[in-house]
Amino acid sequence: MKPAPFRIVRPHDIASAVAQLRQLGDGAKVMAGGQSLGPMLNLRLATPDVVVDISGIAALKSVREEPGHVVYGALVTHADVEDGRVPDVGEHVLRRVAAGIAYRAVRNRGTMGGSLSHADPAADWVNALSALDAAVEIEGPAGRRTLALSAFLTGALSTALGEGEFVVAVRVPKLPASARFGYAKHCRKVGEFAHAVGALVVDPTAGTARALMGAIDAPPLVLADARILFGGAIDGDFAARFDAEAAGAALAAAGLADAVDRHIHVEVLRRAVRQAAGLFSPETRSAA
Amino acid sequence: MNAPVTTANPTETVRLTLNGRPVAAEVEARTNLVDFVRDTLDVTGTHIGCEHGVCGACTVLVDGEPARSCLTFASACSGASVTTIEGLDDDAIAAELRAAFNREHALQCGFCTPGMLVSSRDLVLRLPEPDEHRIRMGLAGNLCRCTGYAGIVKAVASVIADRRARGIGPRTAERPLGPVGAHAGTDTIVAPLATADAARPAALPTMLAEDFTPAHSFDQSFDLPFPPDQVFAVFGAIREVAACLPGAVVEAMPAPDRVEGGMRLKLGPIATTFRGTARISRDAETRSGVILGAGGDGRSSTQGEIRYRVTEGAAPGTSRVALTVGYTLKGPLAQFSRPGLVREVAGRLIADFSANLDAHLKGAPAPAAASGGVNPIRLVLSLIGARLRALLGRAEP
Numbered sequence: 001m002k003p004a005p006f007r008i009v010r011p012h013d014i015a016s017a018v019a020q021l022r023q024l025g026d027g028a029k030v031m032a033g034g035q036s037l038g039p040m041l042n043l044r045l046a047t048p049d050v051v052v053d054i055s056g057i058a059a060l061k062s063v064r065e066e067p068g069h070v071v072y073g074a075l076v077t078h079a080d081v082e083d084g085r086v087p088d089v090g091e092h093v094l095r096r097v098a099a100g101i102a103y104r105a106v107r108n109r110g111t112m113g114g115s116l117s118h119a120d121p122a123a124d125w126v127n128a129l130s131a132l133d134a135a136v137e138i139e140g141p142a143g144r145r146t147l148a149l150s151a152f153l154t155g156a157l158s159t160a161l162g163e164g165e166f167v168v169a170v171r172v173p174k175l176p177a178s179a180r181f182g183y184a185k186h187c188r189k190v191g192e193f194a195h196a197v198g199a200l201v202v203d204p205t206a207g208t209a210r211a212l213m214g215a216i217d218a219p220p221l222v223l224a225d226a227r228i229l230f231g232g233a234i235d236g237d238f239a240a241r242f243d244a245e246a247a248g249a250a251l252a253a254a255g256l257a258d259a260v261d262r263h264i265h266v267e268v269l270r271r272a273v274r275q276a277a278g279l280f281s282p283e284t285r286s287a288a
Numbered sequence: 289m290n291a292p293v294t295t296a297n298p299t300e301t302v303r304l305t306l307n308g309r310p311v312a313a314e315v316e317a318r319t320n321l322v323d324f325v326r327d328t329l330d331v332t333g334t335h336i337g338c339e340h341g342v343c344g345a346c347t348v349l350v351d352g353e354p355a356r357s358c359l360t361f362a363s364a365c366s367g368a369s370v371t372t373i374e375g376l377d378d379d380a381i382a383a384e385l386r387a388a389f390n391r392e393h394a395l396q397c398g399f400c401t402p403g404m405l406v407s408s409r410d411l412v413l414r415l416p417e418p419d420e421h422r423i424r425m426g427l428a429g430n431l432c433r434c435t436g437y438a439g440i441v442k443a444v445a446s447v448i449a450d451r452r453a454r455g456i457g458p459r460t461a462e463r464p465l466g467p468v469g470a471h472a473g474t475d476t477i478v479a480p481l482a483t484a485d486a487a488r489p490a491a492l493p494t495m496l497a498e499d500f501t502p503a504h505s506f507d508q509s510f511d512l513p514f515p516p517d518q519v520f521a522v523f524g525a526i527r528e529v530a531a532c533l534p535g536a537v538v539e540a541m542p543a544p545d546r547v548e549g550g551m552r553l554k555l556g557p558i559a560t561t562f563r564g565t566a567r568i569s570r571d572a573e574t575r576s577g578v579i580l581g582a583g584g585d586g587r588s589s590t591q592g593e594i595r596y597r598v599t600e601g602a603a604p605g606t607s608r609v610a611l612t613v614g615y616t617l618k619g620p621l622a623q624f625s626r627p628g629l630v631r632e633v634a635g636r637l638i639a640d641f642s643a644n645l646d647a648h649l650k651g652a653p654a655p656a657a658a659s660g661g662v663n664p665i666r667l668v669l670s671l672i673g674a675r676l677r678a679l680l681g682r683a684e685p
Binding site for chain 1: 316341347354360363424429430472
């Protein structure tokens with residue numbers, strides 16, 4: 001239960017990290033807060049030759065607001081979001097998600113960029129930020145590019161990151177004042193990876209909804225136009241018209257063959273829907 | 289505490305502040321903070337339990353905030369200020385907690401207590417009121433196996449109530465963004481390894497149990513635009529089949545029905561080589577076959593089987609290949625289970641495999657990276673499944 005030997009490099013800026021990664025090649029693994037990679041190193045599931053520890057890069061510990069977006073540096077931690085040290089994209093939207101990730105001691109070091117790069121299908125940021133249609137900014141040998149999460153997450157633990165590339169920032173669209181957000185997950189033990197995640201971004205004024213069902217052992221199922229889950233239209237009474245059968249059918253079409261599994265995911269989405277409608281306390285699972 | 293471990297791996301000096309005292313010591317890059325504190329500096333109040341972030345026994349303060357010292361490398365927190373349970377002797381909140389733990393019978397064997405006190409102190413600081421639900425949620429990352437949590441929760445609640453009654457409000461300390469303890473990078477290469485950690489070839493398991501019953505199994509199928517007889521024939525040519533799976537290597541075929549080889553696999557941060565041996569049986573009558581194999585990567589071992597059957601496809605002249613994959617895993621990885629992910633990865637793999645097989649049947653050259661393989665699907669599935677279950681069996685970081 002001790003890691004296999006590796007070297008560690010601690011680049012002080014982004015350019016230096018890119019250069020190091022280019023030079024080190026395939027045997028190198030980027031580490032941010034190390035809260036996902038750490039267990040894999042300790043269990044010797046991952047045995048990189050070199051760990052490139054980017055946690056000393058000041059430029060990644062930043063946040064900036066643009067019209068319509070908040071851009072979080074990759075090293076912004078779950079606790080930074082939970083405590084409100086960075087602006088949220090809507091009232092208590094990311095804060096409530098952050099507060100429910102793992103445990104406080106993990107949130108103090110785990111990062112948004114690291115969690116997305118690890119691409120665990122059951123991870124909170126993978127799901128919540130997909131529901132919010134976020135994108136990642138990627139730095140690499142060919143310069144900087146931006147990818148929507150839907151294109152970035154290619155499979156369980158798999159991303160579109162190329163050789164020498166790493167995530168430097170996460171772009172999250174701000175929610176309009178009329179929009180509401182619901183996020184629910186099912187865990188048998190507080191802090192463990194979710195067995196099911198449901199999320200809904202709904203704007204009754206604009207008549208739009210975007211729904212997500214995640215922790216399906218693959219990148220989350222996102223319904224960019226989720227009106228089909230609400231009888232075809234969104235209005236102020238959307239929660240009452242939540243169509244569990246339509247949600248279940250979408251899961252079945254996505255390959256979830258087990259009826260019990262589909263039921264759990266649909267019910268968790270229903271909780272997210274009720275939460276978005278103000279019928280279900282967002283604090284239920286995010287008090288730690 | 290422990291005798292110094294001598295290692296052939298080069299070390300580097302790590303400097304940080306421990307309980308207010310500057311320390312510097314030689315460590316390997318892979319040394320976790322908890323091992324640095326306990327074994328190198330002989331400050332053993334911090335306990336170490338699960339070593340993957342779940343149990344909370346190793347929780348210490350890094351730059352004043354709780355962090356898992358088993359998931360923090362000493363070399364990655366150069367310049368940080370680390371406080372262990374020993375450093376909380378004169379801390380006012382810790383003193384109140386010690387008294388409350390004593391009063392409420394909140395400790396028994398004491399193993400979880402150092403981590404409990406560090407996490408409890410954080411809750412006392414941050415929670416606005418002694419809400420039992422929030423205290424329990426806040427302590428969910430610290431496992432206690434003797435007293436239960438009733439006494440601990442009562443103790444924490446009493447300290448919060450007492451402090452709020454004395455007019456001391458909750459607070460979250462000012463701090464910079466980013467992981468606690470992560471100070472500016474230096475570009476120094478810590479602990480360069482003189483020799484690369486070469487591939488660790490595992491011994492080839494040779495025992496193939498006759499009465500194998502898989503612990504997990506699932507079905508997958510794919511279609512190919514070629515007649516069943518032709519597809520079934522290709523499945524009999526193991527080297528051709530293996531060539532369709534990147535990373536697979538056939539080392540030997542000691543008998544027509546026996547294959548030895550390996551599979552190089554990379555998935556996320558996981559990269560490893562499974563080696564194994566397999567026995568193949570085929571039934572031309574039913575165009576079906578069984579590949580029974582065993583393999584390992586030196587730490588974990590697996591046994592598994594693939595049953596395949598080639599039938600007529602939906603359209604004339606096409607085939608459907610139905611696979612039933614069963615596997616059992618032994619060793620350190622076996623404690624974890626998340627079969628759903630195995631299916632997801634298997635789906636992607638089988639899609640690649642069938643595309644390559646399709647290209648192969650059309651006469652295209654084998655993919656450059658694939659130079660043969662053995663019983664590839666089983667090996668890969670067992671391997672990936674094991675690793676995914678492993679990392680999903682723990683707490684979410």
